[in-house]
Amino acid sequence: MRRFAQLMELLALTPSRNRKIEAMAEYFGETPDPDRGIALAILTGALTFKNVKPAILRDVVLAEVDPHLFALSYDYVGDLGETIALIWPHHGGIEPLPSLSDLVELFNMTSKAELPRLIGSLLTRASINERWALVKFATGALRIGVNARLAKTALAEMSGKELQDIEEVWNGLTVPYTSLFDWLEGRTERPDIDHTARFHPLMLSNPIDEEKDLKVIDPRDWVAEWKWDGIRVQIIAAKGRVSMFSRTGDDIAAAFPDIVDNVFGDGVLDGELLVGPDFEPLPFNDLQQRLNRKVAVAKHLQTFPAFVRVYDMLFQGGTDIRSLPWTERRERLEAWFGDHKQTRLDLSPIVPFEGWDQLAEIRRRGAAEHGHEGVMLKLRSSPYVPGRPKGLWYKWKRDPNVVDAILMYAQRGHGKRSSFYSDYTFGVWKGNEIVPIGKAYFGFTDEELKQLDKWVRNNTVASFGPVREVSKELVFEVAFDSAQQSGRHKSGIALRFPRINRIRWDKPANEAATLDDMQVFLGAT
Amino acid sequence: MPTPFLDRDLHVRPIDAYIDPPVPRARAIITHGHADHARSGHGVVLATPDTIAIMKVRYGEDCAGQFQPLEFNTPLVVDDVTITLKPAGHILGSAQVLLEHRGQRAVFTGDYKRLPDRTAQPFELAACDLFITEATFGLPVFQHPHPQDEVARLLRSVVSFPDRAHVIGCYALGKAQRMIALLRDAGYDAPIYLHGAMIRLCELYVERGIDLGVLKHSLEATKAELAGQIVIAPPSAIKDRWSRRLPDPVLAVASGWMSVKQRARQSGVELPLVISDHCDWNELNQTIAETGAGKVWVTHGREDALVYQCRKNGLEAEPLNIQAYEEGEEGDA
Numbered sequence: 006m007r008r009f010a011q012l013m014e015l016l017a018l019t020p021s022r023n024r025k026i027e028a029m030a031e032y033f034g035e036t037p038d039p040d041r042g043i044a045l046a047i048l049t050g051a052l053t054f055k056n057v058k059p060a061i062l063r064d065v066v067l068a069e070v071d072p073h074l075f076a077l078s079y080d081y082v083g084d085l086g087e088t089i090a091l092i093w094p095h096h097g098g099i100e101p102l103p104s105l106s107d108l109v110e111l112f113n114m115t116s117k118a119e120l121p122r123l124i125g126s127l128l129t130r131a132s133i134n135e136r137w138a139l140v141k142f143a144t145g146a147l148r149i150g151v152n153a154r155l156a157k158t159a160l161a162e163m164s165g166k167e168l169q170d171i172e173e174v175w176n177g178l179t180v181p182y183t184s185l186f187d188w189l190e191g192r193t194e195r196p197d198i199d200h201t202a203r204f205h206p207l208m209l210s211n212p213i214d215e216e217k218d219l220k221v222i223d224p225r226d227w228v229a230e231w232k233w234d235g236i237r238v239q240i241i242a243a244k245g246r247v248s249m250f251s252r253t254g255d256d257i258a259a260a261f262p263d264i265v266d267n268v269f270g271d272g273v274l275d276g277e278l279l280v281g282p283d284f285e286p287l288p289f290n291d292l293q294q295r296l297n298r299k300v301a302v303a304k305h306l307q308t309f310p311a312f313v314r315v316y317d318m319l320f321q322g323g324t325d326i327r328s329l330p331w332t333e334r335r336e337r338l339e340a341w342f343g344d345h346k347q348t349r350l351d352l353s354p355i356v357p358f359e360g361w362d363q364l365a366e367i368r369r370r371g372a373a374e375h376g377h378e379g380v381m382l383k384l385r386s387s388p389y390v391p392g393r394p395k396g397l398w399y400k401w402k403r404d405p406n407v408v409d410a411i412l413m414y415a416q417r418g419h420g421k422r423s424s425f426y427s428d429y430t431f432g433v434w435k436g437n438e439i440v441p442i443g444k445a446y447f448g449f450t451d452e453e454l455k456q457l458d459k460w461v462r463n464n465t466v467a468s469f470g471p472v473r474e475v476s477k478e479l480v481f482e483v484a485f486d487s488a489q490q491s492g493r494h495k496s497g498i499a500l501r502f503p504r505i506n507r508i509r510w511d512k513p514a515n516e517a518a519t520l521d522d523m524q525v526f527l528g529a530t
Numbered sequence: 531m532p533t534p535f536l537d538r539d540l541h542v543r544p545i546d547a548y549i550d551p552p553v554p555r556a557r558a559i560i561t562h563g564h565a566d567h568a569r570s571g572h573g574v575v576l577a578t579p580d581t582i583a584i585m586k587v588r589y590g591e592d593c594a595g596q597f598q599p600l601e602f603n604t605p606l607v608v609d610d611v612t613i614t615l616k617p618a619g620h621i622l623g624s625a626q627v628l629l630e631h632r633g634q635r636a637v638f639t640g641d642y643k644r645l646p647d648r649t650a651q652p653f654e655l656a657a658c659d660l661f662i663t664e665a666t667f668g669l670p671v672f673q674h675p676h677p678q679d680e681v682a683r684l685l686r687s688v689v690s691f692p693d694r695a696h697v698i699g700c701y702a703l704g705k706a707q708r709m710i711a712l713l714r715d716a717g718y719d720a721p722i723y724l725h726g727a728m729i730r731l732c733e734l735y736v737e738r739g740i741d742l743g744v745l746k747h748s749l750e751a752t753k754a755e756l757a758g759q760i761v762i763a764p765p766s767a768i769k770d771r772w773s774r775r776l777p778d779p780v781l782a783v784a785s786g787w788m789s790v791k792q793r794a795r796q797s798g799v800e801l802p803l804v805i806s807d808h809c810d811w812n813e814l815n816q817t818i819a820e821t822g823a824g825k826v827w828v829t830h831g832r833e834d835a836l837v838y839q840c841r842k843n844g845l846e847a848e849p850l851n852i853q854a855y856e857e858g859e860e861g862d863a
Contacts (some may be wrong), residue, residue: 018794091671239763
């Protein structure tokens with residue numbers, strides 16, 4: 006536990022992604038089985054203790070601490086687990102705590118009624134830092150800036166294996182991952198996982214370079230589809246069981262019963278998760294209501310019914326068809342839809358075109374009239390290749406929307422940028438006042454960042470903690486993918502994926518855009 | 531117990547003097563040199579010689595009309611009030627003010643700590659009827675670890691990252707010098723580099739007999755030379771432009787506030803060092819009990835919890851709610 010507590014503290018406090026990866030890799034390298042597997046399960050969220058609830062922890066602490074003092078403290082600290090670790094009045098740290106795997110046993114064996122006593126005695130035995138880690142371990146509420154992908158990246162770093170190869174087997178593995186570590190450390194072959202449970206890494210596209218690529222590729226060799234504005238998912242249906250994974254291999258089936266309960270037929274499908282009634286997609290904002298949840302909210306099943314727009318097939322029934330050309334897979338996919346009537350899946354239609362100019366016009370109109378993000382181009386002969394192979398699939402995004410906005414506030418960045426004012430809030434005119442429409446922290450070069458930082462410092466009119474308000478003089482050309490109505494902002498507008506396109510040192514602020522100018526972007530979504 | 535001789539704004543009525551007044555007064559008794567206690571512009575200032583020296587360095591030789599030095603444990607009788615300054619253990623020269631008036635004894639602690647610290651005269655307990663205590667860390671979540679353990683963590687980190695500078699955010703008066711002394715006592719004898727704002731006060735400590743080892747101005751070293759070194763700077767500087775001259779710095783902050791990891795994390799502190807010049811919750815309660823006071827006034831911090839705890843223990847207790855003249859919540863902790 007001591008070593009795990011040290012790891013947790015380092016992960017919580019180092020802002021650097023690379024250092025977090027190094028620290029986890031080092032930990033996995035030097036910690037024996039099965040403890041490292043338990044740690045991995047905690048870091049990836051694969052292991053939780055259903056009986057260890059915040060209410061129980063609260064009872065444990067209130068048996069030792071005056072409730073009023075606890076309430077004042079919790080109010081100050083703001084995090085239940087950390088408050089408990091800090092306020093616990095007994096200090097151990099001499100005797101070691103049980104190992105992680107022993108703790109798992111203890112939590113699972115102990116009855117609900119006995120659990121408070123167990124947790125209390127563990128807290129008393131722990132040092133302050135161990136208490137902090139112990140509470141996080143027990144509740145699974147980590148808040149240390151680590152996700153499953155980062156932990157898997159550390160496994161790749163530690164072993165020299167490809168992240169993709171790890172993700173491919175990940176979902177078929179069980180805690181404490183002994184077979185995984187055996188493979189990572191070269192003692193055995195990769196664990197053999199039933200393909201029906203296993204995530205198959207996705208084939209990704211490259212952005213097209215209009216100047217270069219379109220001149221050399223022949224439109225007759227390519228098909229086009231709309232680029233849908235949802236999230237990429239993989240559906241695996243086999244033996245009466247349906248799984249759904251995000252593009253990073255996270256199993257998200259539990260949050261989408263409306264889909265997984267309504268897949269008919271076996272196979273592995275690649276498509277876009279969207280929400281909306283009758284296969285009419287609603288804006289991405291609405292989809293977001295349903296993401297990052299462990300289970301679906303009943304009301305959302307009605308208001309934001311989910312469906313998947315399918316565009317490829319990796320396995321037909323149990324047969325791997327990834328090496329077949331796209332045309333062949335598409336035929337089989339269409340036939341599969343013919344054989345199995347679906348209520349929550351539909352086919353992503355093919356967009357017919359003759360030449361690139363015509364497709365450019367289709368793409369432009371699709372953006373203007375339907376808010377489509379762009380088109381996908383797929384080589385007719387392309388096999389399904391995991392990763393981001395060159396020259397097989399392209400995304401051709403619509404031209405970004407741009408608006409000239411005025412810099413209003415600047416905030417310090419994080420990590421390497423913590424001495425720079427690198428996060429910018431900008432706004433547009435609403436009558437004689439300027440209202441914020443968004444925030445961006447990239448799109449400029451390091452050299453430009455230095456200039457901006459200097460400008461912010463020389464033009465500050467007020468400071469609020471880490472935020473500086475600047476005089477309203479500097480204009481940014483801000484690019485963004487789309488604009489949506491939003492009740493959360495004073496301007497009533499929220500931008501999707503805003504970035505600084507250019508710094509208009511030359512442009513006077515009174516020539517920046519107005520809120521009226523923004524209305525045209527709303528229509529297109 | 532009636533306490534007519536001392537008002538709730540720390541006005542000592544019979545002699546018309548104020549303790550640590552936030553606005554200029556004709557007669558002021560100053561507990562220590564931190565800016566939330568020592569202001570410039572008073573008429574006569576009564577304080578320890580160390581505190582007077584600190585005030586002169588910070589605010590200039592003529593920052594008060596007149597200085598009246600008073601050594602520790604030397605009673606001074608003014609009319610029918612006896613003033614005695616007792617060491618508070620907070621920083622160099624820091625004092626508690628013991629007031630005796632017609633058989634009543636009242637103590638105002640200023641800021642204080644109980645742990646040993648060779649850069650400050652060690653705290654001495656004074657029995658009293660009315661105890662007026664600070665409560666900077668007046669919540670039971672504040673249970674400070676041993677400073678030696680925190681310094682050991684820092685030194686381990688210095689060894690682990692030989693290519694990076696460790697910059698420690700420290701309040702320039704008191705914490706910086708204590709941090710240096712703790713490092714020296716842990717056997718760290720390499721030069722310690724100082725941000726410019728630290729230099730004058732460190733010199734003053736040395737002049738007054740506190741050994742801090744070899745200190746260098748951070749500007750004397752190149753970026754490359756600072757790799758593997760320790761640099762002490764005010765907290766405001768560690769994230770400002772100044773820090774760009776350090777090689778890939780590990781940001782550390784030495785303060786009692788650093789015990790809350792989620793806060794350290796949010797403020798981008800990579801190495802929080804829980805080193806405080808104030809009592810933690812347990813020490814506050816221990817001290818209150820040891821003074822034998824029946825009445826407690828609580829000020830400077832999180833008064834609610836400590837007042838609640840005193841009342842629970844059968845003491846008469848009230849928050850003072852002295853006008854918030856802190857320099858910002860996390861000033862000198």
